[in-house]
Amino acid sequence: MVDIRSAALSAYRTAMQSGSINGVGGVKPLSKASPASSSFARAVDTEVRRQRMDDPIATARAEETAKHFMKVQKPFTETVTDSLHKVNELDAVKTSMIEEFASGRSQNVHELMISLQKAGLAMRMTSAVRNKVLEAYKELSRMQF
Incomplete structure (x- = not known):
């Protein structure tokens, strides 16, 4: 240095x-x-x-x-696809935990709330990324070459 x-x-x-x-x-x-x-x-x-x-x-x-x-570790499309699969998995876990809690098979409210927060946060982040991508696309479409 x-x-x-x-x-x-x-x-x-x-x-x-x-x-x-x-x-x-x-x-x-x-x-x-x-x-x-x-x-x-x-x-x-x-x-x-x-x-x-x-x-x-x-x-x-x-x-x-x-x-x-x-160095590029993996392509952007693969990264986005993996992220969407992870969000989908979190949503599926959330749904199954809600069903288990509603049917009485599970009494753990803490894990249920944590999974709800994880799934909600993942969905909000995905929406934010989607909105930014759409914003960038609109900005590019307005550019004159």
Whole structure:
């Protein structure tokens, strides 16, 4: 991981030694060159690059994280289908628990209420996702290409 404080201090020291910053009056006026081409900016870039190369573990960890997020684990349609099946299962469990409680086979009110809440929440989330997808579709259909 790059320590920005040490990078800035090192760049400041380098800039002081190169003479682009004078000790009394502050920064010397730059020519018409862009600020990115100042010796201070170059020193900061150099120090950040050096610190990144000094820490191969952080570099490897960053590459591994990037690979993890870049790979597609399963297609979107499969994810949506699995989610809809799960919502359907929760609704079926809710219905069977209501029937068991109504017939007197089960006396556990707590589990019944939990299953009702799970099924209701899953249905509300599914409706919210559906509404967002429809909203996005309407927005895309209004776009002119």
